[in-house]
Amino acid sequence: MNLSMKGIATATLALLLNYSANPAFALPQKINHPITVAKLQSLEDPLIVPGQRVGPITRTTTKQDLIKLFGASHLVDKTISGAEGMGSFAATQVNLNQGRCLTTSCSASTLLVVWSDNTRTKPLEVRNLGSAWKTREGIGVGTPLSELRKKLGDFKLYGLAWDYGGTILLDSSKLSHYQGKLILRVDTAPNASEKFPNDYQSVSGDATFSSSNPHWKPLGIRLAEIIVILNPSE
Structure with missing residues (x-):
């Protein structure tokens, strides 16, 4: 299998598709503790700076820093497995109680920090x-393919329906400077494979396709996953 995505560490690629559909990434149970205004203030800057920070979380943030930022009651430690069984990783889920939020910033609060080791001191x-x-370009989960093409130009991406399906090759885009700092992965609208089987099959498999390929259009392609790399694994 050809996994020659330039500049992205193998361990990071191995994690790529283990998102919320995987039991290891299941959100913790709802927590009924109130959120103080002080905690909310730390969420008022939901900016992604690839390679540098996600809001208040930076390259030097530790688990203890997360406790100060969000409160211990909103953190859940877990161990996640990489795709294809490639390793295991310590992680901390941040899951604030959106029902008690006083500002729209709380919709930005869900995230998972993956650590370099069990000390949880290096993200x-x-x-x-x-x-x-x-991101500064306005790219976020849910951004449709048409908008991605405006911001990235005509880029290449991996075909659907395999472990790294839908991953954008940033080195083929206008945002090539984010290579190794950001992973973007798209997915189809629900039931697109059943509604448009011919189009789906035409852009599936371990191969690269242009974002201008007409078979993408009926599939309702949107950005489904963002991974911000803070400290690349060696």
Whole structure:
């Protein structure tokens, strides 16, 4: 299998599709603790700066820093498995109680920090981001393919229906400077494979396709996953 995505560490690629559909990424149970205004203030900057930060979470943030930022009651430690059984990783889920939020910033609060080791003192990456998190270019979960093409130009991406399906090759885009700092993965609208089987099959498999390929259009392609790499694994 050809996994020659330039500049992205194998461990990061191995994590790519283990998002919320995987039991290891299941959100913690709803927590009924109130959120203070002080905690909300730390969420008022839902900006993604690839390679540098996701809101207040930076390359040097530790688990103890997360407790100060969000409160211990809103954090859940877990261990996640990489795709194809490639390793396991310590992680911390941030899951604030959106029902008690006083501002729209809380819609940006869901995320998962993946650590370099069990000490939880060095973040490898941040993933499972809610739709309110955006890059400076306005790219976030839910951004449709048409908007992605405006911001990235005519880029290439992997075909659907395999472990790295829908992954955008940033080195083929206008945002090539994010290569190794950001992973973007698209997916189809629900039931697109059943509604448009010929189009779906035409852009599936371990191959690269142009974002201008006409078979993408009926599938309702949108950005489904953002992974912000803070400290690339060696």
